[in-house]
Amino acid sequence: MIEIKNIDKYYQDIKVLDDVSMTIKSGEIFGIIGHSGAGKSTLLRCINRLEDYKNGEILVNNKNVKNLNEKELRELRKDLGMIFQQFSLLERKTVFENIALPLECFKYSKDEIKRRVLELLDLVGISNKRNEKPRNLSGGQKQRVAIARALALNPKVILCDEATSALDPNTTKSILNLLQDINNKLGITIVIVTHQMEVIKQICTRVAIMEGGKVLEIDDTEEVFLHNRNGLRALVGEENIVLPKGINIKILFPKEISNDTIITKMARDLDINFSIIFGRLEKFRKNILGSLIINVPANNGDDVRQYLDKEKIRWEEIIND
Numbered sequence: 001m002i003e004i005k006n007i008d009k010y011y012q013d014i015k016v017l018d019d020v021s022m023t024i025k026s027g028e029i030f031g032i033i034g035h036s037g038a039g040k041s042t043l044l045r046c047i048n049r050l051e052d053y054k055n056g057e058i059l060v061n062n063k064n065v066k067n068l069n070e071k072e073l074r075e076l077r078k079d080l081g082m083i084f085q086q087f088s089l090l091e092r093k094t095v096f097e098n099i100a101l102p103l104e105c106f107k108y109s110k111d112e113i114k115r116r117v118l119e120l121l122d123l124v125g126i127s128n129k130r131n132e133k134p135r136n137l138s139g140g141q142k143q144r145v146a147i148a149r150a151l152a153l154n155p156k157v158i159l160c161d162e163a164t165s166a167l168d169p170n171t172t173k174s175i176l177n178l179l180q181d182i183n184n185k186l187g188i189t190i191v192i193v194t195h196q197m198e199v200i201k202q203i204c205t206r207v208a209i210m211e212g213g214k215v216l217e218i219d220d221t222e223e224v225f226l227h228n229r230n231g232l233r234a235l236v237g238e239e240n241i242v243l244p245k246g247i248n249i250k251i252l253f254p255k256e257i258s259n260d261t262i263i264t265k266m267a268r269d270l271d272i273n274f275s276i277i278f279g280r281l282e283k284f285r286k287n288i289l290g291s292l293i294i295n296v297p298a299n300n301g302d303d304v305r306q307y308l309d310k311e312k313i314r315w316e317e318i319i320n321d
């Protein structure tokens with residue numbers, strides 16, 4: 001488990017992480033999304049202690065990363081595999097040798113290295129490329145090598161910094177499928193830093209949205225897309241559309257009831273008029289999620305609230321800014 005508590009970090013006088021808190025549970029696929037400059041990479045480097053920070057605490061499996069001696073720091077980094085956008089492979093070495101590197105650093109025997117590298121090549125699906133140099137591989141194959149190398153020392157966590165940002169959409173999907181597989185089979189926690197919404201949508205169970213060094217929102221991914229709150233709207237640059245008079249109510253359509261007829265039924269049952277001012281449907285994995293904002297006259301507010309509660313419809317009131 002990774003617990004990040006109230007982290008502040010500065011570069012010179014500029015605050016690049018501002019009271020950042022989040023908890024990443026063991027075994028989950030956790031996404032951190034934000035525009036360029038939001039502080040995502042800096043946060044990752046604070047977790048594996050490549051960067052220092054001013055205030056706050058980061059605990060990785062209950063160990064405070066700030067107080068580690070050199071040996072403990074090596075152990076921490078062994079537990080935290082990392083992959084990057086630019087793959088960071090050594091061009092002069094073969095695929096096999098690249099994956100063997102961390103094992104050599106930790107003084108594994110030749111036999112052990114061979115056994116482990118062959119196993120990893122098989123896991124990431126590039127056994128036939130073992131003697132190639134990186135320049136003869138496609139982007140997706142290079143990232144597979146990097147993933148194998150990150151897994152070499154049996155880490156508990158893999159930190160991915162824009163790991164799919166240099167790949168085309170189909171290759172991105174296949175790399176995300178591989179990460180999901182690794183998460184399923186090996187139970188490894190995966191932290192995915194990205195600016196790509198599709199990545200979050202495809203595999204993250206929970207997500208934190210960051211902007212300007214701050215966390216705007218953290219929730220289950222499905223809830224984030226269902227509610228479309230300030231955090232997500234800030235990320236995609238969408239305004240909240242509400243009317244200045246009456247009461248604005250957002251009705252949520254989770255996947256179980258995406259095509260319900262609640263709106264027309266409510267109008268009939270309550271015999272009131274209301275305007276529909278905004279609606280959206282969002283494809284989320286195999287389902288459709290959606291929400292609809294309606295505006296009702298102030299004196300009908302209580303009837304509508306009670307009706308929605310009685311029908312077990314999820315809703316929230318949108319208060320004008």
Ligand SMILES: Nc1ncnc2c1ncn2[C@@H]1O[C@H](COP(=O)(O)OP(=O)(O)O)[C@@H](O)[C@H]1O
Nearest residue numbers: 011012016034035036037038039040041042043
């Ligand atoms: N080594 C550094 N020195 C000074 N400023 C930095 C350094 N690294 C990052 N920054 C600044 O910190 C902020 C966050 O950067 P970064 O963590 O790379 O964001 P992201 O990964 O979300 O794009 C940016 O404003 C960036 O310019």
Ligand SMILES: [Mg+2]
Nearest residue numbers: 040041042162
């Ligand atoms: Mg970055």
